Amino acid sequence: MNIKVNGVYAMSKSKRLLDLMMTVNRKRKFTVRELADEFGVSTRTILRDLQELGELGVPLYSEVGPHGGYQVLNERILPPIAFTEEEAVAIFFASHALRHYKYLPFKEESLSALHKFYNYMSGDVRDRIDELKNRIDFLTPARQAEFPYLSILLEAGIGQKVLLIDYESKGERGLRPIQPVGIYASSGLWYCPAYCYLRKDIRVFRCDRIHSVDYDSSGLTPLDLRQVHLGNRNDYGTSEQDKGLQTKKSRNQIRLYIELTGEGVQACEAEVWSDSLLHTREDGSGWLEGEVPGNDLRFFAKFIIGLGNEAMVQGPPELVEELKNMLAGMLRKYS
Numbered sequence: 001m002n003i004k005v006n007g008v009y010a011m012s013k014s015k016r017l018l019d020l021m022m023t024v025n026r027k028r029k030f031t032v033r034e035l036a037d038e039f040g041v042s043t044r045t046i047l048r049d050l051q052e053l054g055e056l057g058v059p060l061y062s063e064v065g066p067h068g069g070y071q072v073l074n075e076r077i078l079p080p081i082a083f084t085e086e087e088a089v090a091i092f093f094a095s096h097a098l099r100h101y102k103y104l105p106f107k108e109e110s111l112s113a114l115h116k117f118y119n120y121m122s123g124d125v126r127d128r129i130d131e132l133k134n135r136i137d138f139l140t141p142a143r144q145a146e147f148p149y150l151s152i153l154l155e156a157g158i159g160q161k162v163l164l165i166d167y168e169s170k171g172e173r174g175l176r177p178i179q180p181v182g183i184y185a186s187s188g189l190w191y192c193p194a195y196c197y198l199r200k201d202i203r204v205f206r207c208d209r210i211h212s213v214d215y216d217s218s219g220l221t222p223l224d225l226r227q228v229h230l231g232n233r234n235d236y237g238t239s240e241q242d243k244g245l246q247t248k249k250s251r252n253q254i255r256l257y258i259e260l261t262g263e264g265v266q267a268c269e270a271e272v273w274s275d276s277l278l279h280t281r282e283d284g285s286g287w288l289e290g291e292v293p294g295n296d297l298r299f300f301a302k303f304i305i306g307l308g309n310e311a312m313v314q315g316p317p318e319l320v321e322e323l324k325n326m327l328a329g330m331l332r333k334y335s
Contacts (some may be wrong), residue, residue, distance in 0.1 A: 031069040097138035103147035105154045141188035145208035157182045163217040258288040259317045264310035
């Protein structure tokens with residue numbers, strides 16, 4: 001609310017402090033004189049306001065000298081935001097659901113935010129949340145796997161950095177330079193799509209198979225992947241060099257076609273990789289169709305065996321042979 005003083009409307013102190021908090025967060029670095037001119041008050045008033053913001057927890061740092069002033073440290077505090085009761089409950093449970101993940105790139109911050117959010121709510125809203133806690137949940141499978149490098153993988157994806165990872169897959173372990181695109185969780189496991197400098201392509205790495213991570217020091221130049229993200233990573237490869245890599249890649253691809261019952265479709269819908277391959281019919285049945293890497297045959301064979309009679313492979317012949325070999329091996333165990 002603005003108050004009229006001597007015929008002139010002046011901003012109330014509470015509103016000025018709120019606006020000042022948003023201003024210093026936006027500017028990051030400023031002088032007292034700049035703020036005094038912007039808010040139309042004396043430098044003495046601004047100094048008192050800055051002192052109050054500091055007492056409220058805004059991390060301000062002052063520098064003296066001709067080029068001095070104030071700056072906000074990295075741990076900025078956001079200004080108050082007004083939520084409706086329904087919005088507050090929704091945000092609480094969105095964060096509350098993450099408790100099932102033992103590893104998160106922001107585990108401690110998430111717990112701290114949830115604690116603050118809950119304790120600053122009114123008593124009746126807290127009572128409602130307490131009732132809802134036992135009536136709604138977002139379960140994820142419990143895993144024994146460990147994911148200690150989520151934060152550095154995520155930061156490298158944001159900052160366009162090349163990492164050197166010690167990675168183990170299919171019984172082989174070695175160092176790989178990668179440039180992460182991001183990270184995602186699926187069925188209790190964490191994955192990191194990244195450009196692999198060894199394979200010259202974007203690959204998906206299981207984060208629990210990463211034994212160590214460090215920033216690359218060999219001098220590799222990071223690629224410009226700013227426009228590549230989790231939603232479009234499969235479309236990556238538009239430069240002439242990448243087109244050549246895609247051509248080489250297509251030679252190692254095989255065409256998949258698998259008929260599915262309704263239950264088979266539902267099982268495939270739970271798999272992240274199925275988005276580009278799964279097609280459905282009006283009656284609920286469907287099919288998997290598309291190009292897949294030839295060295296993933298064993299993975300698809302294992303998956304199809306898990307579907308049992310809900311899937312029927314119509315191609316390629318190599319996948320049918322892989323299925324027969326795996327089933328024969330299973331039968332020998334019980335013969």
